[in-house]
Amino acid sequence: MTPRSTTGTSDITGTTRLAVDGLRRDLTGEAFAPGDAGYDEARMIFNGMIDRRPAVVAQCASEADVALSVRFAREHGLEIAVRGGGHSVAGMSLTDGGLVVDLRHMNSVTVSPSDQAARVGGGATMSDLDRATQPYGLATTGGRASTTGVGGFTLGGGSGWLERKFGLACDNLLAAELVTADGSTVHASLDENPELFWALHGGGGNFGVATSLTLDLHELPEMSFALLLYRPEAGREVLRAYRDLMASAPDEAGGALLYITAPPEDFVPEHLVGTLVCGVLLTCTGPSARARDLAGLLLALDHESEVITDIPYADLQCMLDDPPGMRNYWSAEYLDAFPDEAVDLFCSHVADMPVPSASQHVLFPMGGAVARGPAEYPLPWRSARWAVHPFGIWESPSDDERGRQWVRQVRADVRPWSTGAVYLNFIGREGSGRIVAGFGAENYARLAAVKAAYDPDNVFHLNHNIEPAVAR
Ligand SMILES: Cc1cc2nc3c(=O)[nH]c(=O)nc-3n(C[C@H](O)[C@H](O)[C@H](O)COP(=O)(O)OP(=O)(O)OC[C@H]3O[C@@H](n4cnc5c(N)ncnc54)[C@H](O)[C@@H]3O)c2cc1C
Known part of the structure; x- marks a missing residue:
């Protein structure tokens, strides 16, 4: 990660500094303010484009630390950001001049095999969760990068x-423990x-x-994948075959079609490393022989390489980890259908990918347990059949405009087939209309009422913000 400028102490007032020293004494965890050794590291998040300077980063070690930090921030008029895995693309886990409730050290995972459930600390990463459940042959839906925070991921939906x-990660949420805006603790479950x-x-x-989430776990004795790499020119044919295959695939098949630059990994033949490829990753909740069967239609196409293998789920989860510190901008559109015209438009954007060595142009199949999941939850995008997810990643600020423009153009081109609903964890700040689209208008109104009950002053606003309903 590129180190950011070293800090002076001039960006917080003497009064705030004295108060922060008091907070530091009271916390079980640590606090970092400008000028402290470790401050720059404490304020780094995944997206290297986001450079904000909080007055204090409170690295909480307990629920009591979280409550203390929230009360402290309110008392001193500091804006609050909440940091789990630090993966928000818009940098919602960082504030300029405010207080970061940093949960990264609250990452314990306790597995109860008899209940098939895990109690997960609010700052645990996917890797913390997957590594803890794996020895029991248990798992639950997690994000596709091992460094993503379970908290932000699950509370936003979790794909x-x-x-x-x-189902989605939140379909597997059994209970949560929360510190609310007044610093009190609330338990939430179906009964409470x-x-x-x-x-x-x-x-x-x-x-x-x-501060903790309890998640339902499932037996997952076997996991495998088929990874096929094709020349990018074959993309249209591959995508059409992939579309047809996934249209009738059983629930055990997951994965993605993605244009990427082939990384120097064991599963990539040497002649492809560093070149742009069209890849299909077919994940399978069964043995590799089954993955091979499922991938039949794709294997029949002329491909450059194939790897079909069994793999522990926790290892699959880190297979596509991206390095932190790059410049990121992504978005998403959720589609009802993917006709040939959409295929052509999707594939036409390969040529103008911003710095293809880092960016990913991704298509996720939906359906299965996602589509069948509880319809009452405020996730109207779950019924879509496809998710188009242009994932712009680059290194130089001089590519910023080009990178953003590429993502916006991909979205604009596939919009004719969009359901209009969108998964908010896959987008940055795109305006209040998109937030309403993320929930649906009726759900938004209901969420706003819940917001008014638990956070009437909108203390927690660095997120895809739901404004508290105004009492009539
Ligand atoms: C490389 C990469 C891969 C990704 N892959 C996937 C994927 O496969 N599937 C998917 O669904 N998403 C994916 N995401 C998106 C990810 O789910 C969201 O960015 C999510 O918000 C990240 O959570 P976090 O805790 O890491 O982020 P943070 O930046 O720490 O937090 C983001 C926001 O979540 C909230 N938050 C976080 N933790 C808590 C908590 N304990 N309590 C209350 N609020 C909290 C806060 O509002 C915060 O502003 C990916 C992101 C990246 C960078």
Whole structure:
């Protein structure tokens, strides 16, 4: 990660500094203010484009630390950001001049094999979760990068390789413990505070800081994948075949079609490393022989390489990890159909990918348990059949405009087939209309009422913000 400028102490006032020293004494965890060794590291997040300077980063070690930090921030008029895995593309886990409730050290995972459930700290990463459940042959839907935070991911919905089999991550949320805007603790489950529990299925960090989440686990004795790489010129033919294959695929098949630059990994033949390829990753919640069967239609096409293998789920989860510190801008559109015209438009954007060595042009199949999942939750995008996810990543600020423009153009081109709903975790700040589209208008109004009950002053606003309903 590119180191950012070293800090002076001039960006917080003497009064705030004295107060921060007091906070530091009271916390079990640590606090970093400008000028402290470790401050720059504490304020780094995944997207290297985001460079903000909080007055203090409170690295909480307990629920009591979280409550203390929230009360402290309110008392001193500091804006609050909540940081789990730091993967928000818009940098919503960082504030300029405010306080970051940093949960990264609250990352314990306790697995109860008899209940098939895991209690996960609010700052745990996917890797913390997957590595803890793997020894029991248990798993739940997780994000496709091992460094993503379970908190931000799950509360926003949570889409991953297992979703067609086990549903979205939030469909597997059994309970959550929250510190709310007044620093008090609230438990949410189907039986306790059910309206809040409902809102936590997609409503993100709007209602408080989740200090722990309890997740349902599933037996996953076997996992495998088929990874096929094709020349980019074959993309249209491959995409059409992939579309037809996934249209009738069973729930055990997941994955993605993606244009990427082939990385120097064991599963990539030497002659392809560093070149742009069209890849299909077919994940399978069964043995590799089954993955081979499922991939039949794709194997029949002329391909450059194939790897079909069994793999522990936790290892699959880090297979596509991206390095932090690059410049990121992404978005998404959720489609009802993917006719040949959409295929052509999708593939036509390969030529203008911003710095293709880093960017990814991704198509996720939806359906299966995602589509069948509980319709009552505020996730109207779950019924779409396809998710187009242009993932612009580059290194130089001089590519910023080109990178953003590429993402926007991909979206614009596939919009004729869009359902209009969007998964908010896959987008940055795109305006209030997109937030309403993320929930649907009726759900938004209901979420706004929950927001008014738990955070009437909109203390937690660095997120895809739901404005508290105004009492009549
Ligand atoms: C490389 C990469 C891969 C990704 N892959 C996927 C994927 O496969 N599937 C998918 O669905 N998404 C994916 N995402 C998107 C990801 O789910 C969202 O960015 C999510 O918000 C990240 O959560 P975080 O805790 O890491 O982020 P942070 O930046 O730490 O937090 C983002 C927001 O989430 C909220 N938040 C985080 N933790 C808590 C908590 N404990 N309590 C309350 N609020 C909290 C806060 O509002 C915060 O502003 C990916 C992102 C990246 C960078």
